[in-house]
Amino acid sequence: MTTAISTSPTMVQRRVWPWIVFLSYGVLLSVHLWNGFDFGSFFQSGVRIATPLLLAALGELIVEKAGLINIGIEGIVLMGAFGGFAAAYQLDSLWIGVGAGMLAGLLLAIMFAFLCVTLRNDQIVIGAALNFLAIGATGLLYQIYYASSGSTHTLEPFQEFELPWISGIPIIGPALFSQTALTYLAILITLVFVLLNLRTRIGFHLEAVGEHPRAADAAGIPVHRVRWAAVLIEGLLGGLAGASLSLASSNTFNEEMSNGRGYIALAIVIFGRWNPLGVLGASLFFGAVTALQLSLQATDIDWLRSNYPYLQMLPYLLTLMVLTFSIGKARAPSAMGKHYHRE
């Protein structure tokens, strides 16, 4: 009897969720149709904003799963943005740019892995140092090669690619199915992560190394090699995030254009509870709230206009609130940030 009662809330939740989604879609659709406010473009903007955040957060997720913490993700994103832009601009190919951006991110990741996994330096200090290195290096190269000419260098960015049929659905169509190739790629990578996270060997190894490296080692899992691999993957994903910033979200590189997105990614990993689907949800939430604050700023309501700093705060404030009040346990990998010494 007691078991039946205790399982019923989840049953109710399962039955209620589709209705909530359905109803809110109905509400949005009627406002969309009657008021003329284009919710399609609004959510499209939210997903666009979320894309680089999602990619960077997935990279950070895998590193933290492996028991490391790399705040240098901000620098990795910046390197990716510059590498992606420079290669795409010089060689006139966006996809080469994407590859180059990933390699640029990889470069910084290799430094992190060598300094923190092999040499076991303090991860926070090295991460912070790498961020400064990335700001300095990209700034220097940008000034040498591009800034001196006096005019900004732009390229033709990734265009939105409308999936046939489904992009025609009101609101959902433009939001999810009329995006650039990099957004689809990001969602695909998320799904790969979900599959890996389920019962696969790679998922288990990662989990073991992040939770109890000594036990993992005893079981024959090469701890340092797994951690190296995780950091390298973060480099590639963070670089991809940067490339999407300079090649899809905008059409140029700017010094410090990452503007804290790497740090937001750190928060998104926590918000998403070290779970790929959670990270996807958290990124979309953050993107949507950012789109909301921009949309609210763009009204002619006076008190909104004069209090716009509160609107700018909104994405951070809401994230904080969700983190504080969300029930259920969220636990970081036990060995996160700790070195592993093999004795």
Next chain:
Amino acid sequence: MRIILRLLLLTLLWISPTLAAEGFKVGLLTPGPISDNGWNAGAYEGLMKIKETMEAKVSHVQVRSPAEHEEHFRSYGEDGFDLVFGHGFEFQDAARRVGRDFPDTFYITTSGNTVTKNVGAIVFELEEATYLLGRLAAGMSKSGKVGLVGGMEIPSVESTFIAFEAGAKSIRSDCTVLRSYIGSWEDTALAREATLAQINRGADFIFHNADAAGAGVFQAVTESKSKGVYAFGSNKNQNSEAPDSILASAVIDIPGALLKIAKEVKAGEYEAGVTRLNIQSGVITLEMNEGLKDRVSEEILEDLKAVEEKIRVGELEVPRGDF
């Protein structure tokens, strides 16, 4: 490790303002990258002009935080610089504090009102040009909605927006002026989204004052070309940045202004004060994009010319921020 050290060293060398040589020495601090083809690029261009025409030793540093304003002002003072420009309203406090300790160095901020014996300000009255842009926008807008996108809300930026809005309402009192701040001078991606949000609300003429992030505004406007949306450039002639979409730019001749001040300082003629530069002194201009000029009606062009003349002779005072 060695690579990191070398890169770090290189970075240090690059930001180091120390110059040992004697002669007339001029320093410049910019709040953002000089690759913005706008506010900061103009100042750097001015510094290069000073270097070439006056054979001065020059140095430039891009500061990243307010704490660095004072630090770099001070190191310029210690190195015996004759003249240091702090490029923006936000440099005033540091100029006042550091100026006391280095009486032989002139600290000049571009915008502001802080004046001591060796601290002065140049005020670019860009509002005169943005007022004209406001008239142009409201005169041409089909939706009756125009938009403003700013980097951060500092008084000198806000003031150009106030003038723009006043200009727009002087043509069309029911004109709606949207205003967004993105909170950054570098985030092009966010600037693009902010602009698209305004376009989504129906704005069809967008003026930006967001320095390097302005590239995102131009991108958003260009991709919305089919909706008949146009942009305006700021601080420098940016018409070539998006030749199909930028109708006109509100331009400051920053290089000329900096050179003029440097010459005065070198000759010992400069007296610390607030130097106001405007349409009348030829430093502020409104530059139309010749390629798009045919989209503007004769009537509006005539009106712009007439109002500009009124401003020049002092018949019309443009509303601006109080700072």
